[in-house]
Amino acid sequence: RSMTLGILTQNMGGHFYDSIAQGAIEGLADSGYTPLFVDGGWQHTREVASIEALLSRKVDGLLVVGGRIGASTLVKYKNQLPLIVIARDIQGLEGQCISVNNKQIGYLSTKYLLEEQHSRIAFIHGKENHPDAQDRFAGYLQALREAGISQSEELVYHGDFSGQAGLKAVNHLLDQGIYFSSIVAANDMVAFGSRLALYRRGIRVPEDISIIGCDDQEEAALMPPPLTTVRQPSYEMGVAAAKALLSLITTKECELPKLEPALQIRESVSQFTGS
Structure with missing residues (x-):
């Protein structure tokens, strides 16, 4: 054994992956x-080149976080060495994947705003074709359907997971004269950018516009006002995946927990009163 483990991650420096x-x-x-x-x-x-580089180093196991590598390729690697996939569910790797329900994240966010009497809910979409972004949008749509509210295309802004996307989205909505009372942001960074855009225009949070994020970064609790968000158990996923990989190496068996997102209610959402 080399006593090394390969970890393929994405976008180092981003809160979720770090x-x-x-x-x-x-x-x-x-x-x-x-x-x-x-x-x-x-x-x-x-990604493939990176994994091949790790294999050339004779790593004893592999953690793959997110990414675009297809299921068939990952199954091929599974047949070469112990493998755990994080933040994706892969057919053929049942029992060796750990992820969070991103549809539930979008649903929880939107349902909470609906419970606070918001109906004109803007959705700032994450990176195009990113499965997490698509699933969160599906959760948003489900919550609207259950409330009997038709989706309004003008309330959906297609951005990415950056603070700049939040800035651009809010400026676009306001410049176009599109009315909204609340925002579901793709993640906390998008929420931070949205908050800044509103601040620069003299629009108060949550008195005028409510915002909800996703991730629960450390900075979320420090934003003025503290950000209501949906916590992803990303750290716990990393811990569980690493321990499962060690178990696969030593016993050829592993067990992964089922982790759920959780709403973190702070001060960036208030009940809509129509004023």
Whole structure:
């Protein structure tokens, strides 16, 4: 054994992926294994090249976080070495994947705003064709349907997961004269950008516009006002995945917990009163 484990992550420096990485490091503590990190950058060819580079280093196991590599390719790697996939569910790798229900994230966010009497709910979409973004949007639509509210295309802004996307989305909606009372942001960074755009225009949060994010970054609790968001158990996913990989290596068996998102209610959402 090389006593090394390969970890293919995405977009190092982003809260979600870095939190998973920190969890994986914690999960490997005292195991004697050294993690080797590579960044796939959400590019299929780069991800495959990165995994091949890890295999050339004779890693004893592999954690794959997100990414664009197809199911058949991941199953091929599974047949070469112990493998756990994080933040994706892969057919053919049942029992070796751990993820969070992104549709539930979009649903929880939107349902909470609906419960606070909001009906004109803007949705700032994450990166185009990103499965997490698509699933969160599906949750948003489900909550609207259950409330008997038709989706309004003008309330959906297609951006990405950056703060700049939040800035651009809010400016676009306001410049177009599109009325909305609340925002479901793709993640906390988008929520931060949205908050800044509203601040620059003299629009108050939550008195005028309510905002809800996703991730529960540390900064979310420090934003003025503190951000209501949906917490993803990203750190816990990293810990659980690393421990499961160690178990696969030593016993050829593993068990992964089912982790759920949770609404973190703070001060960026208020009940809509129609004023």
